[in-house]
């Protein structure tokens with residue numbers, strides 16, 4: 001069991017389709033003790049999903065944009081565990097007018113909101129948990145390849161580019177403490193967040209055609225397994241990395257021609 005004895009904080013579970021739910025499930029099976037976070041009105045949904053995990057878990061309050069919640073989180077974790085071995089950042093949000101083909105008309109405020117919740121939040125979460133982390137600890141975030149522009153993804157894509165950069169700066173600043181920071185760049189998965197992006201199906205179809213290994217948008221397990229690997233000691237010399245778990249899509253320039 002690659003996560004035996006590890007204490008992991010997992011954000012971003014809203015339903016049992018959430019990528020973070022699959023990470024929590026896999027992590028428990030690999031021997032980890034897990035705490036989840038959620039906030040406000042969706043907390044009940046998180047608690048319902050949490051009840052479906054192999055072992056009971058508690059849900060701590062965390063709106064990642066709320067300074068008070070971040071401070072309270074550090075205190076809670078210190079009291080409950082004293083140390084944290086790993087953190088999963090599975091948080092993203094962009095207002096509707098910043099997505100779905102509205103790149104040119106989105107107001108600055110919406111772009112800034114996407115940036116704060118989806119990219120700056122990795123720094124915020126790291127700052128709240130790093131004081132409790134010993135050398136060998138690991139922070140993992142979830143990315144959608146931001147090295148190119150995509151249809152419909154718009155300011156969420158820009159926020160992901162920022163997330164990639166934030167993870168490298170965190171790797172720089174936390175590396176001297178032995179804390180690793182990495183991202184898993186996932187192919188499209190049919191979660192609540194993804195289905196909320198108008199035109200999600202377009203991306204899913206592109207993946208089915210172009211990924212050399214094929215891609216199942218309903219299977220979060222490969223992404224969860226990779227996140228667990230990065231949270232484990234097997235990845236002890238890996239930091240500042242973006243691990244693509246996308247069926248090989250990123251390595252291929254164009255979909256093969258299909259005979260008509």
Ligand SMILES: NC(=O)c1ccc[n+]([C@@H]2O[C@H](COP(=O)([O-])OP(=O)(O)OC[C@H]3O[C@@H](n4cnc5c(N)ncnc54)[C@H](O)[C@@H]3O)[C@@H](O)[C@H]2O)c1
Pocket residue numbers: 011012013014015017018019020038039042062063064065089090091092093117142143144185186187188189190191192193194
């Ligand atoms: N689904 C995909 O196709 C896909 C692909 C690549 C990367 N990702 C990334 O995976 C991560 C998880 O998304 P998902 O697809 O599992 O969707 P999801 O909707 O299940 O999870 C998104 C989570 O973000 C949380 N969140 C939003 N605002 C927050 C805030 N202010 N404070 C705390 N939490 C907040 C929500 O509560 C929710 O749990 C995101 O970073 C997403 O961009 C998703």
